[in-house]
Amino acid sequence: MKVEIVPSILSADVGRLTEQVEEAEAAGADRIQVDVMDGHFVPNPTFGPLVVQAVRKATSLPIEAHLMVERPELFLEAFAKAGATLIEVQVEATTSLYRTVQTIKDLGVKAGVAINPATSIEDLREILPYIDLVNVMTVEPGFGGQNFIPHSPEKIRRLRAISADIEIEVDGGIDARTAPLVVAAGASVLVAGNSVYGYKGGVAAGIRAIREALG
Numbered sequence: 001m002k003v004e005i006v007p008s009i010l011s012a013d014v015g016r017l018t019e020q021v022e023e024a025e026a027a028g029a030d031r032i033q034v035d036v037m038d039g040h041f042v043p044n045p046t047f048g049p050l051v052v053q054a055v056r057k058a059t060s061l062p063i064e065a066h067l068m069v070e071r072p073e074l075f076l077e078a079f080a081k082a083g084a085t086l087i088e089v090q091v092e093a094t095t096s097l098y099r100t101v102q103t104i105k106d107l108g109v110k111a112g113v114a115i116n117p118a119t120s121i122e123d124l125r126e127i128l129p130y131i132d133l134v135n136v137m138t139v140e141p142g143f144g145g146q147n148f149i150p151h152s153p154e155k156i157r158r159l160r161a162i163s164a165d166i167e168i169e170v171d172g173g174i175d176a177r178t179a180p181l182v183v184a185a186g187a188s189v190l191v192a193g194n195s196v197y198g199y200k201g202g203v204a205a206g207i208r209a210i211r212e213a214l215g
C-alpha cells in the first residue's frame with residue numbers, strides 16, 4: 001500500500017507560502033492540504049478560496065481543501081473554481097451530506113468526508129459508497145501541533161473492517177512516532193502540519209523523518 005504524505009499549510013510560514021509549498025513538493029510530498037476553518041465549526045478562522053488559488057499557482061500536486069466550516073455546501077463551487085482537487089467536508093457540519101457529496105462530484109472534484117474524534121464511523125456507513133476518502137481526525141480540529149489521540153488506530157481498524165478499499169486519511173499529531181501506528185491500522189494518507197513545517201531540520205527533513213519511520 002503506497003503511503004502518501006500530505007503537508008498541511010496550517011503550520012507553514014504563510015508569509016512565504018509559495019516557497020513553503022515548493023519546498024514540500026521538492027521534498028516529495030504527495031499532496032498539499034489547505035486547512036479551511038471558519039471560526040465557528042472550529043474556534044480558529046484560517047484560509048479561504050484565495051489561498052487555495054495561491055497554492056494552485058505554486059504546485060502541480062493535488063490540493064485537498066479540508067473544509068472545517070459550518071454549512072460547507074455554501075462554498076463548494078468557490079473551492080472547486082480555486083483549484084481544489086479534492087474537497088473534504090466534516091460529517092458533523094452539514095445536514096445534507098449525500099447532496100453535498102454529489103455536488104462536489106458534479107463539480108468534477110473528488111469528495112472526502114472527515115470525522116471528528118468523538119464521531120462514530122457508523123455515521124459514515126451509508127455515504128461510504130459515494131466518496132473517495134475518509135479523513136479520520138486524530139485530533140479535535142482547529143489547531144496544528146496538538147497531541148495525537150491514542151484511540152485513533154483502533155478507530156481506523158474499525159473503519160477498515162467496514163470498507164476494504166476506501167482511502168483512509170488521518171489528520172492531526174501525525175509524525176515519525178504516530179505514522180507507523182496509523183499505517184499499521186489501515187491508513188494510507190497522512191496529513192502532517194507541525195511535523196513538517198515545524199520540524200527543526202526543515203521541511204525536507206520532516207518529510208524524510210516520517211518516510212524513514214515507515215521503513
Ligand code: DX5
Pocket residue numbers: 008010011035066139140141142143144145146171172173174191192193194195
Ligand atoms: C485541524 C488541522 C490540523 C492540521 C495538522 O486541527 O487540520 O490537524 O491539519 O496539524 P498537525 O499535523 O500540526 O497536528
